Amino acid sequence: MKSHDEDEENASAEELREAAALAAALEDDAAATGSAGLADALDAAALLRNARAPLAVPAGHEAIVTAHAAPALDARRVRRSRRARTWIATSLAATAAAGWLLFATTLNHRAPSRMAAAAPLPPAPADLLAAQAEAARGGSQTRAALAALDLKMRDYRRQYQQSLRHGEGREP
Amino acid sequence: MSRLYRAFAQPLYARVLLPKLGDREAAEDVLAETFRIMLEKLDKYEDRGGSIWSWLATIAANKARDVERERARRGQALRGFAQLSAPLFEAAAAAPGPGGDRADAARLQAAVARVMDELNPRYRRALTLRFLEDRPRAECAELLEVKLATFDVLLLRSLRSFRERWQALTSAQTPASDRIPVTA
Numbered sequence: 001m002k003s004h005d006e007d008e009e010n011a012s013a014e015e016l017r018e019a020a021a022l023a024a025a026l027e028d029d030a031a032a033t034g035s036a037g038l039a040d041a042l043d044a045a046a047l048l049r050n051a052r053a054p055l056a057v058p059a060g061h062e063a064i065v066t067a068h069a070a071p072a073l074d075a076r077r078v079r080r081s082r083r084a085r086t087w088i089a090t091s092l093a094a095t096a097a098a099g100w101l102l103f104a105t106t107l108n109h110r111a112p113s114r115m116a117a118a119a120p121l122p123p124a125p126a127d128l129l130a131a132q133a134e135a136a137r138g139g140s141q142t143r144a145a146l147a148a149l150d151l152k153m154r155d156y157r158r159q160y161q162q163s164l165r166h167g168e169g170r171e172p
Numbered sequence: 173m174s175r176l177y178r179a180f181a182q183p184l185y186a187r188v189l190l191p192k193l194g195d196r197e198a199a200e201d202v203l204a205e206t207f208r209i210m211l212e213k214l215d216k217y218e219d220r221g222g223s224i225w226s227w228l229a230t231i232a233a234n235k236a237r238d239v240e241r242e243r244a245r246r247g248q249a250l251r252g253f254a255q256l257s258a259p260l261f262e263a264a265a266a267a268p269g270p271g272g273d274r275a276d277a278a279r280l281q282a283a284v285a286r287v288m289d290e291l292n293p294r295y296r297r298a299l300t301l302r303f304l305e306d307r308p309r310a311e312c313a314e315l316l317e318v319k320l321a322t323f324d325v326l327l328l329r330s331l332r333s334f335r336e337r338w339q340a341l342t343s344a345q346t347p348a349s350d351r352i353p354v355t356a
Binding site: 045056 | 190321
């Protein structure tokens with residue numbers, strides 16, 4: 001073998017060790033234990049190895065990425081549709097609540113007129129009017145007439161209160 | 173999803189993942205994982221606003237860091253070249269534009285060619301055979317007419333020389349004031 005390598009043959013023992021470690025690292029992908037200089041040489045080797053071909057993602061890699069990301073893509077679709085459904089439900093609920101509030105407020109405003117309609121006194125029965133007339137006449141029977149009038153008035157008040165309660169219990 | 177992929181997959185791969193991981197297969201895996209995480213967190217991002225490129229680059233860089241840690245734990249030697257390529261990409265615009273992927277690759281290859289031209293011819297030959305032509309170590313030694321152990325020393329010195337000249341070239345090309353960070 002012709003010797004073009006006198007210079008390299010005179011390498012120090014340390015350089016020979018580093019050169020052997022570099023060769024092993026490049027051949028076997030084994031961890032290179034050595035100086036920082038050896039790590040620097042491996043960096044340069046990586047640069048040169050990658051410079052020989054274009055730094056391009058292989059054609060067809062997009063399909064691999066799409067397949068790899070498919071579960072995340074599906075989960076994202078589900079999240080988005082759930083969010084849309086929640087938004088629609090919230091909007092509908094808010095609209096319904098607003099409608100109900102408006103309706104209830106309107107009813108409350110109208111309620112006094114209904115109470116007012118229930119307020120007028122019922123017509124006095126004829127026996128009550130007769131008892132009043134008897135009590136007003138006076139005389140020896142006044143005490144008995146007043147007692148009879150009192151009874152008639154109690155009936156009348158009871159009848160009136162019942163009509164009020166009946167009016168309040170009605171559904172709007 | 174498809175629009176986001178077309179806009180950002182290539183620059184994420186070329187500027188962030190491949191330089192950090194130094195391995196195409198790992199970079200492709202982390203790219204897929206980046207898009208999965210992006211879909212999971214897109215709602216939060218939309219609420220917060222901000223640059224989508226910076227956000228995606230941060231996700232990708234974090235995932236790449238996880239892979240690096242895992243490699244270190246397993247004692248794997250694969251290394252990235254982010255430290256070396258960063259000045260080149262930082263000199264370009266922060267956010268990738270149309271055709272940015274081709275520009276990145278062209279910039280990297282032009283810089284490699286320029287540094288190779290400046291190297292000692294023996295070093296250039298060793299690096300070309302081993303890395304650019306991807307020949308086995310024994311074949312490289314045979315073509316260079318040296319012993320295997322001698323080729324190993326030659327390769328170590330060639331890589332160190334390449335790195336030195338690369339750093340000189342990229343630091344001369346990109347004054348610090350012009351640098352724009354690649355990631356947020």
